[in-house]
Amino acid sequence: MRSAKDFFAPLAVGAPAPAREVPARPSRMIHFFDPSNPKMAAKVPDMVGVADVLLGNLEDAVVADKKEAAREGLVQIAKDVDFGEHTQLWTRVNALDSPWVLDDLTTLVTQIGDKLDVVMVPKVQGPEDIHYVDRLLAQLEAKGGVQRPIMVHAILETARGMANVEAIAGASPRMQGISLGPADLAADRRMKTTRVGGGHPGYLVRQDPSKGADGTPDYQGQRTVFQQDLWHYTIARMVDACAMHGIFPFYGPFGDIKDVVACEDQFRNAFLLGCVGAWSLHPVQIDIAKKVFSPSAEDVAHAREVRDAMPSGGGAVMIDGKMEDDASYKQCMVILELAERLSANDPELAKLYAEA
Ligand SMILES: CC(C)(COP(=O)(O)OP(=O)(O)OC[C@H]1O[C@@H](n2cnc3c(N)ncnc32)[C@H](O)[C@@H]1OP(=O)(O)O)[C@@H](O)C(=O)NCCC(=O)NCCSC(=O)C[C@H](O)C(=O)O
Numbered sequence: 165m166r167s168a169k170d171f172f173a174p175l176a177v178g179a180p181a182p183a184r185e186v187p188a189r190p191s192r193m194i195h196f197f198d199p200s201n202p203k204m205a206a207k208v209p210d211m212v213g214v215a216d217v218l219l220g221n222l223e224d225a226v227v228a229d230k231k232e233a234a235r236e237g238l239v240q241i242a243k244d245v246d247f248g249e250h251t252q253l254w255t256r257v258n259a260l261d262s263p264w265v266l267d268d269l270t271t272l273v274t275q276i277g278d279k280l281d282v283v284m285v286p287k288v289q290g291p292e293d294i295h296y297v298d299r300l301l302a303q304l305e306a307k308g309g310v311q312r313p314i315m316v317h318a319i320l321e322t323a324r325g326m327a328n329v330e331a332i333a334g335a336s337p338r339m340q341g342i343s344l345g346p347a348d349l350a351a352d353r354r355m356k357t358t359r360v361g362g363g364h365p366g367y368l369v370r371q372d373p374s375k376g377a378d379g380t381p382d383y384q385g386q387r388t389v390f391q392q393d394l395w396h397y398t399i400a401r402m403v404d405a406c407a408m409h410g411i412f413p414f415y416g417p418f419g420d421i422k423d424v425v426a427c428e429d430q431f432r433n434a435f436l437l438g439c440v441g442a443w444s445l446h447p448v449q450i451d452i453a454k455k456v457f458s459p460s461a462e463d464v465a466h467a468r469e470v471r472d473a474m475p476s477g478g479g480a481v482m483i484d485g486k487m488e489d490d491a492s493y494k495q496c497m498v499i500l501e502l503a504e505r506l507s508a509n510d511p512e513l514a515k516l517y518a519e520a
């Protein structure tokens with residue numbers, strides 16, 4: 165581990181100084197596109213200003229013989245498209261044990277480093293993976309004359325990564341955030357699921373049996389079942405690790421594109437637990453994420469009421485029959501800060517909140 169005093173020193177001569185604070189830009193959805201797919205690539209310019217983050221994916225979902233085309237396609241898109249002030253450009257590079265990742269990083273950083281906000285690293289196992297990427301990025305930034313540090317985002321998709329999540333979150337000042345990768349994590353953990361994120365009807369709790377006419381439990385009678393959230397523990401632990409290190413947690417993919425209702429539920433669970441965004445795999449998921457990861461007008465109105473009733477941020481007051489105190493005030497400030505940040509990018513939301 166680096167000493168505290170060296171933590172913010174550049175890792176290569178000529179590399180930009182690491183950021184002292186993670187840029188808190190709206191990132192409600194990280195929208196995945198395959199730069200080697202001409203139809204998807206053609207849609208990128210129209211998605212600027214619509215999606216908070218556009219991510220050129222080079223890893224899974226891009227077949228081996230398209231890896232180079234995807235990398236070159238992303239370079240071209242980054243050179244041709246103006247991403248403006250409100251849309252970030254990210255990439256997901258190939259895994260660190262793959263034959264492609266070195267060329268991914270070398271090409272992208274030296275050719276389009278100034279346009280890349282964040283590099284997402286899949287299948288991160290421990291802080292040593294982040295240290296490797298950290299040093300390499302610094303060397304490449306120096307070589308390419310990149311002016312600002314490229315941030316790093318880790319995907320949590322192995323049992324070892326999960327066990328090391330706190331160390332990963334604090335491994336470098338480049339760490340921007342962590343996403344849950346439920347499909348790879350399920351496989352690595354040997355979970356008996358076959359889906360990309362979301363719940364499972366078999367993971368449930370069943371109501372106790374009622375008593376039959378003879379006073380004994382009626383095991384065959386009607387009993388309500390409640391489907392449980394397979395990802396609760398993982399997301400909650402990831403959120404704590406991120407909060408502890410001042411970086412941002414994200415839910416990952418929801419593969420059932422047609423089930424927009426369950427997608428919204430999964431995203432909302434993550435939002436309520438502390439995540440700032442989720443991945444969108446298809447254009448239809450962009451608006452779901454936008455809706456879910458923006459506080460509701462009612463929550464903003466309530467948060468303002470609490471803030472205004474407690475100008476010093478302390479004490480105890482009653483609002484609508486409920487006690488509010490320093491702790492609920494702090495929760496309200498989280499909502500108001502998020503609303504303010506999102507409003508700065510989104511005039512429709514700004515109007516909604518102004519009228520709330
Ligand atoms: C899921 C898809 C394969 C579906 O594609 P398709 O069958 O073409 O859908 P549609 O016909 O409904 O598409 C309508 C039009 O929209 C375009 N489209 C589709 N998806 C995107 C997109 N992501 N960005 C931009 N444009 C998109 C289509 O081309 C159609 O265009 P047109 O014909 O001109 O009208 C597809 O959506 C897809 O491949 N999505 C991305 C998948 C992906 O990135 N997967 C990797 C991330 S998830 C993961 O890696 C797991 C994770 O790591 C873990 O371990 O959990």
Ligand SMILES: [Mg+2]
Binds near residue numbers: 224286345
């Ligand atoms: Mg994965």
